[in-house]
Amino acid sequence: MKQDNLVIYEEEIQQIDRLLMKLLKGAEAKCTLLVDKDGHLVTRQGFTHSLDTTALAALLAGSFASTREIARLVGEPEFSVLFHQGKKDHIHISLVGERSILVVIFDDRTTIGMVRLYAKEIGEELGLVLSGSKTRKPQASRAMTNEYAQSAESKLDDLLHE
């Protein structure tokens, strides 16, 4: 396959979390998510307990992917920012780096302008952090050992039966 696995290490997450926190405070948003373009959630900050973040990540990635396709059909390389306006809550989605999407959920306590401003600023910093993780040397498989595969298979047998 063309791409390697997406591997995220703790140090990066700490950096990313710090940046997301800065964004949250600066823009006074409710929560922010960083989602991979394939629909995997990378990390989240803020009030996300009431949200099904897994599904949200998958749907947002799908939505972003379809917007990108629309852009291509219109003759635009990419719509890098997407904004959904609701009655109470609004969502601001922007592209970060090569393959991540920054999602900010906010309400009327703040304004779209503030969110845009901060999302752009933090997005650039996030892009640097993420591209840094890309050039990293792949670490030895801490996760994928034989025991992991074996216990995963036995767990599959346990859980998936009729």
Next chain:
Amino acid sequence: MVSINYAFREVSCKIVYYGPGLSGKTTNLQYVHKKVPTQVRGELISLATDTDRTLFFDFLPLNLGAIQGFSTKFQLYTVPGQVFYNATRKLVLRGVDGLVFVADSQLSKMEENKESLNNLLENLKGYGYQIEDIPMILQYNKRDLPEVATIEQLQDVLNHWNAPYYEAVAVKGIGVFDTLKGICKLVIENLKAKTQVTPPLESQPSSVATVVPAAAVPAPGKSIPLGRGIDTTEVIPSQIRERYQPSPFSKAEPVTTLRPDQKVSIALGQPQIRRVSELRAPLQPDVIIPRARPQISKADLEWKPVLGRPQRPRKEESIQPRKQSILVRFLKFLIGA
């Protein structure tokens, strides 16, 4: 592409059910959703039309729970089967880790199966994936219907890769879990095989990554696929390896400092720069030099009429008591006032 998150201790894989329209992809997911224990499954999300045909995708997350300390998740997706939804179908395939091709066993649907399979190959090619690198399982669905093709026929037409196959009746749940288990195990096997070949960075000849983020796109199709059991040290002939691994006596001075605009390609044997953050100067708060602010009084800021002649400031006329003469004062003194 499997996502391994060491911070959340999470492994997440994407499995896509592909196949022609009405072959039973969504039914597979619905059955899994119905039968799997509630703590394992998330919500089944269906982006469907009013007539329950898949429009974009169905999505069902499964969480196997902690395995060796890593919470393991499978995300099951289906694609819209109908021919004219190809644009959205292709989007779902992005970053796929495992494929289930759900074929309709009826003889009359053979052409549609073939067409869908060709479409799958085409869409994978669009992303630069090779079907041989992605774990795949075939599911021959609707085995209970009359006038179905035999397994040999189906294998002959559809299974060119000798992939494992399962017979199924998805509405009754026959073969659904076997298929799911099969693909999950294949994905884990593949993941294990891939991550155990951990090549040092030097042995990846074409992974030229640049530090400048805009140019950090890996050249597509260039990198060697890290497939099962490939020892990457064998991929590069030893002479070339030596050439790119300079001996300790070589005079080449390591590049230690970088200008911010300088591009660095991490090629073989060059000094490794692992992280951008190492190159950048540590962030320091901007020093703000206080400037002398011009003194503006409040009166300057007030609005003044500009039309007509500016009014001349009126001189305050102080009403001072007139100075009394000495005679008057003397008279007053006499009266005693």
